[in-house]
Amino acid sequence: METNLKSKAFQEFSNAAETLVNPVLQHWKDQGGKVIGYFCSTVPEEIITAAGLTPFRMRATGSTGTEESDAFYSSINCSFPRHCFNQVLTGDFKFLDGIVCVNSCDHVRRIYDNWKRFVPTDFIEMMSLPRKTGPDQVGWYTDELAMLKDKVGKHFGVEITDDRLWKAIKLHNETRRLQKKLYELRKQEKPPITGAETLAVMVAGTAMPKEQYNEKLRELLDELSGTEGPGSHRARLLIVGGILDDPAYVKVIEDQGGLVVTDSTCFGSRLIWVEVDENASDPVAALAQYYLTDRPSCPRMYGEHDNRAQYVIDMCREFNCDGVIGERLIFCDSWLVEHYMLGQDLKAAGIPMLKLDREYLTSGIGQLRTRVQAFLETMGR
């Protein structure tokens, strides 16, 4: 990615976001380390880390097409699972030692069905994620996580003790705190890091062991603190949506002059804004409580729209945003109605919103540019 940042740490993050297996992860593999791929940000990475494994958030970076996978899907399936499963079929995910799936949405859950049936894999698990976020569901999810913990432990020959879990929770909370510090820097009038660059840093965090990641992130924070960016943007924007893992998409928006200063996405702020309670009595229950209830939710969850909208409005105020860009993958059921309702809520709060549909691989850049430019013009920018 084109960048003005001279930082070596950032360059490593940027490279990691542009590929599946980055050098740090490769080194881990070379040392005999194991990697577990997981779909959706509601799978607790902490359990995987506690087992001495490295969690890897699934994405389809580097995919060039869906010729292999289209036979398994229909033309109205989301492009993310189609690209992702295409890479499964072409062997791009052979570096994984196991997979954890979740019924995050019907498109993604079908990756599990296809993977299990057509691609031999030693360890592939499916978790059941509730749709509601109340105490009863937290109880259910606690049981699901306990089962996952036992299965991972048994398969990989590790006893995942409470001590190990607490250690992992503290390590991952530290990642969240560091990433939040990076977000804090973007509150400046001239943020030292762009939205596209921040996304690269966030994506990299889902693709390497957290100890090494935290170390590099501290390095980047040291380099950036006390510095300023060019400040040549026309407007400050918040981006809201789902699995946005492609910094190049954000860069198209920023090249039009709309600097993305914060977000509500599941590779972004929603992962880090709240921490897992380190003072709870049971680590598994604490994880269930965090992943299901405490963290800003995704539209997959029922009855939470008002809280999600309020989160976006609060973030806009906190980061002094002029407008909001909503992005949605075409055929994404979860985000179908959400954007329309959110647009109404933002309008009432006096915040303009541009709604964009996109394909998983960034395409149609001409129309994207026109929309973003026109959006900035409507704001008088």
Add this chain to the structure above:
Amino acid sequence: MLVGGCDVGSATGKAVVMKDGEIISYVIIPSTTKPEVTARTVMDEAIEKAGLSSIDDLDYIVGTGYGRLKVPFANENISEITCHARGAHWLSPTVRTVVDIGGQDCKVMSIDEKGKVLEFVMNDRCAAGTGRFFEAMARVLDCGLEGLSSLSLQGKNPSTITSQCSVFAESEVVTLINEGMELVDIVAGLHNSIAGRLNSMVRKVGLVEDLALTGGCAKNDGLAKALEEKLGVAVKKLPQDPQIAGAIGAALIAEEKLNGQS
């Protein structure tokens, strides 16, 4: 004060020359595969038609349309959404909703009393409801673009065409032809289907009168009538060729820039 607006669209290039707030010439040409060439050619023709000697006579030029980044002589570029809104508002100040139907996309803008865009929607990577759609249908029905409009107005019992995808609509039309349906009814049905799609886009930004059509397809009276029936309101007639609304808007913005108003 002489200003120019150059709208390089996917199907046609449009240029407008304005002097002290009045249009003194305009030209529309088919787009070439090189946007720079389209821009240069159409602007040169408009300059000649205005009785000027060269592009240097213009004090400020704004480029717009798909090729707006490729207008080498433009002082700046503004999106066609902003330009169409401004142009339609200048042509008819009571307009509050603009439906722009161009060669490869359609957009609906809601605007305020100054012609500023409040909200807009744009169709997604799809030819439905665009010039390309009508061109494809005119080819299948062998009636020419002008023929489409007049045939549509004669339809008494419009066929139901459910597919709004250009490719599938074409298959539906072929089926209807082979079932022996009246040509006029098929054409009227096509216009109804596109008007239905535009109607839902208008509902997204909220219908506020007056509503005007701009872009090349705004010249299609059959479409205007079908849209009026769907929306339940009259389409405001613009006093000037609606195809140049974007170029007019660009020229108006050029004038404002010179006057330091924005």
